[in-house]
Amino acid sequence: MIKQAIIPLAGLGTRLLPLTTVFAKELLPINGKPGIEYILDECIEAGIKEVVFIISKKKMSIKDYFYSDSFYKKIIKKKKDPRIINEYKKILKYKKIIRFVYQNKPLGTGDAVLKTKKIVKDKFFLMLLPDDLIIKKNCSKSMIDIHNRYKTSVMACMNVSKKSVSRWGIFKLGKKINKKNYYIKDVIEKPSVVNAPSNKAVIGRYILPKTIFSKLSKQKSGKGGEVHITDAIQKLIFENSKFIAHNFSGKYLDCGSMNGYINSTLEISKS
Numbered sequence: 001m002i003k004q005a006i007i008p009l010a011g012l013g014t015r016l017l018p019l020t021t022v023f024a025k026e027l028l029p030i031n032g033k034p035g036i037e038y039i040l041d042e043c044i045e046a047g048i049k050e051v052v053f054i055i056s057k058k059k060m061s062i063k064d065y066f067y068s069d070s071f072y073k074k075i076i077k078k079k080k081d082p083r084i085i086n087e088y089k090k091i092l093k094y095k096k097i098i099r100f101v102y103q104n105k106p107l108g109t110g111d112a113v114l115k116t117k118k119i120v121k122d123k124f125f126l127m128l129l130p131d132d133l134i135i136k137k138n139c140s141k142s143m144i145d146i147h148n149r150y151k152t153s154v155m156a157c158m159n160v161s162k163k164s165v166s167r168w169g170i171f172k173l174g175k176k177i178n179k180k181n182y183y184i185k186d187v188i189e190k191p192s193v194v195n196a197p198s199n200k201a202v203i204g205r206y207i208l209p210k211t212i213f214s215k216l217s218k219q220k221s222g223k224g225g226e227v228h229i230t231d232a233i234q235k236l237i238f239e240n241s242k243f244i245a246h247n248f249s250g251k252y253l254d255c256g257s258m259n260g261y262i263n264s265t266l267e268i269s270k271s
């Protein structure tokens, strides 16, 4: 059973400048609700019991968002507004399952994941990248079902245009399991168009094995000078760890770029 999820939140969010000079991008509202709440709801619905937030000292506003109890209590006492009472109840529900670790230098997603080494208990855990919203179908839940059936690691997969492959982690797929699931032979971070083995990209949902930590502790920085989680995954695959690429059914929304962020509000308000 997958009970723990980790969420890297310590990046700089430069693609959303100027907003990210003062706002943590994960708290930016999407149709009136912070992006991170969509991610938490996905985790809770998928049966996750503990969510580890990897934040930095510069992004303490994320912790403050969940720890404003005295403010809520004061306002509720004065106003008795049912909407505010409900919002506070929701925050309390989230707070019960969240814990925090720190990555004060944004050295890359792989380095962020390594910060959870002492906290992850079970053989497998879920990781979600909060820039990647998937609506209409719970992707984490579908991936957990696949994990339970095949007892392997699982990564979310989506077709992207051939000319955009250098923005993504790209899969080389192996044996087909069924229409939506394939074993993975390789994963390459941001390949050039000519070197890309396919146009199937990694999207930010991963069920990873605990053995990834030993790879990450030795992992050197890769493309763009960052420690990438995909590079550590590639090492595990080459050592015969089984990974499945899951072609998810939900709708993907990229909230990490300005155009994507604006579009995500429009899409969610329609759905």
Ligand code: UTP
Residues within 6 Å of the ligand: 008, 009, 010, 011, 012, 013, 014, 015, 016, 054, 103, 105, 106, 107, 108, 109, 111, 112, 129, 130, 131, 256
């Ligand atoms: P990204 O590289 O997509 O986001 O990381 P970023 O670095 O925040 O934003 P840009 O590229 O400058 O616009 C994906 C996720 O991993 C987290 C980010 O917070 C984001 O949620 N991350 C990234 C970390 O936690 N630590 C890092 O060192 C890098």
